[in-house]
Amino acid sequence: MIDKKENTEEKIIDAARSVFIKKGMDGARMQEIADEAGINKALLHYYFRSKEKLFDAILGKIIKVAFPKISGIMVSDADFKTKLVQAIDAYLDILFKHPYLPAFVLKEVSRDPNVFIKIIVKRGLNPKLVFKIIEDAMDRGEIVKMKPQHLVINIIGLCVFPFAARPIIEFVAFDEDKKATDQFFKERKAVIKEFVLRSIEVK
Amino acid sequence: MIDKKENTEEKIIDAARSVFIKKGMDGARMQEIADEAGINKALLHYYFRSKEKLFDAILGKIIKVAFPKISGIMVSDADFKTKLVQAIDAYLDILFKHPYLPAFVLKEVSRDPNVFIKIIVKRGLNPKLVFKIIEDAMDRGEIVKMKPQHLVINIIGLCVFPFAARPIIEFVAFDEDKKATDQFFKERKAVIKEFVLRSIEVK
DNA sequence: GTCTATATTAGGATAGAC
DNA sequence: GTCTATCCTAATATAGAC
Secondary structure, X not given: OOOOOXXXXXXXXXXXXXXXXXXXXXXXXXXXXXHHHOOOHHHHHHHOOOXXXXXXXXXXXXXXHHOOOOHHHHOOOOOHHHHHHHHHHHHHHHHXXXXXXXXXXXXXXXXXXXXXXXXXXXXXXXXXXXXXXHHHHHHOOOOOOOOHHHHHHHHHXXXXXXXXXXXXXXXXXXXXXXHHHHHHHHHHHHHHHHHHHHHHOOO | OOOOOOOHHHHHHXXXXXXXXXXXXXXXXXXXXXXXXXOOHHHHHHHOOOHHHHHHHHXXXXXXHHOOOOHHHHOOOOOHHXXXXXXXXXXXXXXXXXXOHHHHHHHHHHXXXXXXXXXXXXXXXXXXXXXXXXXXXXXXOOOOOOOHHHHHHHHHHHHHHHHHOXXXXXXXXXXXXXXXXXXXXXXXXXXXXXXXXXXXXXX
């Protein structure tokens, strides 16, 4: 049975997420959030005492999605390259489902890194295990040697950057052709996987 | 002879650039810009009638740096891979000199893509020639085939993303060790060049 | 819980003296 | 050109009725 009438708090959270993602903390207006939620500003403040509190509440939820615990895939005992491909697939699936995440996260992290750090700590996100797994694969000679952080950042950059830069890409690289840009993004999964695999292959 | 007393307009521009880069258009305050320039708000408005006009003036200068005409390197008649390496070097040199560019550009482009588009058009930045050069190299079998946009975006992502994400990287990947993060960034040039060359090599 | 009305403050912009 | 003082609107936040 569908909950036709979602409660007010949910409506606020949905509206706030939408507006904060579009405008960022500084650009967002409480009025706009209230409008999008179909309520008024006073009620907004009744549920969340201040804009900052509301933003923090939303941010926590967003970060959970934006910093997925990909380590689950990496710790399985499959072949390393297989796991890597699975991780890239999983990460891009998230990005396609939430294409505005990268721009939002990069925007807000430069505004105030500490908010992120606090939440990341609370989530117990720790990449050391992943780095260790990568180093082990290198030691076994399965992939070429480099500082594991470089490999991780390379992969994340390849995945994330195009989403953050989509407006420029659409204009500069595809003459504002949205269809062509969509097609480009559809191809990213295969492109990135091949690009990465080729670059780490031991010759 | 040194111009000890730089004129007011310069002071304003320097201050505005600094504040806009740190806070973005939405987060910046005219008061803060005035303070940093050592003048008052009224004088700010005397030189630039509005915040938006001031921002546009700064943005134009920033974009000139952020979107360099790398095509100059690419059109020379050197070997394609040589040119590619030169282009990556040149681009990273710019980023090291202006490490806050990526975060700023990605932030503002998501706020209002049109401002960028206007300025890019005015600068006559057109990547078609670069795409053509890449495709020719592919046709000659010098590098592996793919849509040239993918190669360009991959390279830019590898270069730009770490700068935009530096606060997260420093915390998550290096336990807030600034020295280790600096070292990581120093290594990027060599890492990216090798990463890209390996991935486009024809086997 | 939800609303209308209002307080309060912040921030962009202008007037006018010098 | 530069300042002080002030205006004006937008935006966050609260009071109080229902």
